[in-house]
Amino acid sequence: MRLELRHLHVVLAVAAAGSIRRAATSLKIAQPGLTAQLRRIERTFGGQLFVRAPNGVALTDLGEHVVLRAQEVVDKFDDLCATARKIAERSQPASIQLGGVTGALIPQLVSAVREVLPEQDITTQMERTGEAVMDHVRTEKLDLAVMAEFARTPPQLPFGVHRRPLLTEPVxxxxxxxxxxxxxxxxxxxxxxxxxxxxxxxxxxxxxxxxxxxxxxxxxxxxxxxxxxxxxxxxxxxxxxxxxxxxxxxxxxxxxxxxxPLAGNPLHRRLVLVWPETSALADVIDRVHSGFITGYLHRTHRSALYSRWWNAGGEEFALGSE
The missing domain is CATH 3.40.190.10 (Periplasmic binding protein-like II)
Known part of the structure; x- marks a missing residue:
């Protein structure tokens, strides 16, 4: 007989109950059937796992070894199932949560994510301050947010939050x-x-x-x-x-x-993406980042004033290194 995970559950159930009769009740199978199955399991292991005791059965030395190792196997299998489910949930969340400060950047972010995950449900959370947005990212209430940073007063990035610069936008x-x-x-x-x-x-x-x-x-x-x-x-x-x-x-x-526009762009802000380590979008950030910039450039050229600034040297300022 080839041992399977269900056979280990039988051995553990008998050991936990201390009685074949009580184990049969907990497993919802007939006692004679459980006894026969246990004998086949013992033959596969090469010896008795249980002996009769005054109030049921007791473990042999072989039984104690098997029960100890069987529990480890079952625990690892349960952990495998649990972690696999978490990864599956992360890969296909019920809804992607996006956020940012109220304004035109959030629709741009939604469009960039929609391009990467066209079938995914998306919800947004808009706040009046960057601090509120960052708090939602830190506490994993948002999968991704677009924010603005200012060079003279840079923010502190909370532990477990990741950041990716987008571009520098003039004021x-x-x-x-x-x-x-x-x-x-x-x-x-x-x-x-x-x-x-x-x-x-x-x-x-x-x-x-x-x-x-x-x-x-x-x-x-x-x-x-x-x-x-x-x-x-x-x-x-x-x-x-x-x-x-x-x-x-x-x-x-x-x-x-x-x-x-202001000469020399003294007033400007750095647009960035921020997301928690557990974000459902962590594996596609590169694609979202690229899509956001592409969409932003299209929007830029719909404004005559911004387009003139962009074509007069602004592009190098906006997309240059951080």
Whole structure:
């Protein structure tokens, strides 16, 4: 007879029960059938595994050896099944969880993942701050997120979180259409030293702190008028309150607003992908990374202003080494 895993379960059941009768009950088979099966198992092992005892059966020396090793085999097999299931679940999760700070980058990320896994369900979680996004990645609530980093205030990467740079994106400046600088094709940051600024929500290491450090390095301290504005609110405040604001370079035309690049790109952010070690996307990050950049470039050239910047040397700045 060839021994199989089920035979080891029989031996372990008899040893645990200390009685063939009780083992037969737990295994839900007839006692005579169990006895006959046990005898065949013993012949295969070459000797008795059990002897009669006052209250049932007891292990022989051979039986103790077999039970010890059989338990190891069964435990390893159970571990094999459990780890295989985890890998299978990772390979084919019920839903891919993507995230990032609210804005245009998340749809770009969804498109990149969709291209790699067209049949996979995808859900998104959008937050107002990078800290909230990173916390979701750290606690494995997100499989992948797109985030922005700022050179003067780089974030600390939590243990177990991986990072892949995408590109460096310039920050342009939105001005009221009637602003004294509205006719310029490009501005110096110092041209805006006397302006009042509308800033997005404060985030540790985010735009406001980075912006202030950059302005101070240029020789002036910026003046802030409004904080915590989303893009739509920021643009309305630029138009109605005669403030200025940093904006995404591919922003669409907005009535009453003009957008200008800054000479030398002093304000910029590094776009990166971050994911936990256990991410369901860990094995396809290279493909998602490539797809994101390809999609981003298509989007870039849909904006006349951003496309001009890109073709005038911006590509080297954006895609150069970190």
């Amino acid at each position: 342009f400046v939105a001005l009221p259409a009637g602003h004294r600088l509205a006719d310029r094709s490009e501005l110096d940051l110092t041209d805006l030293s006397g302006e009042w600024w509308t800033m997005p929500e404060e985030s540790v290491g985010g735009p406001r702190s980075t912006f202030q450090l950059t302005c101070e390095a240029a020789g002036f301290t910026p003046r802030f008028a409004h904080f915590g504005a989303d893009l739509a609110t920021a643009l309305e405040l630029v138009r109605s309150e005669n403030t200025v604001a940093g904006v995404h370079p591919a922003i669409h035309d907005v009535a009453g607003i003009v957008v200008k």
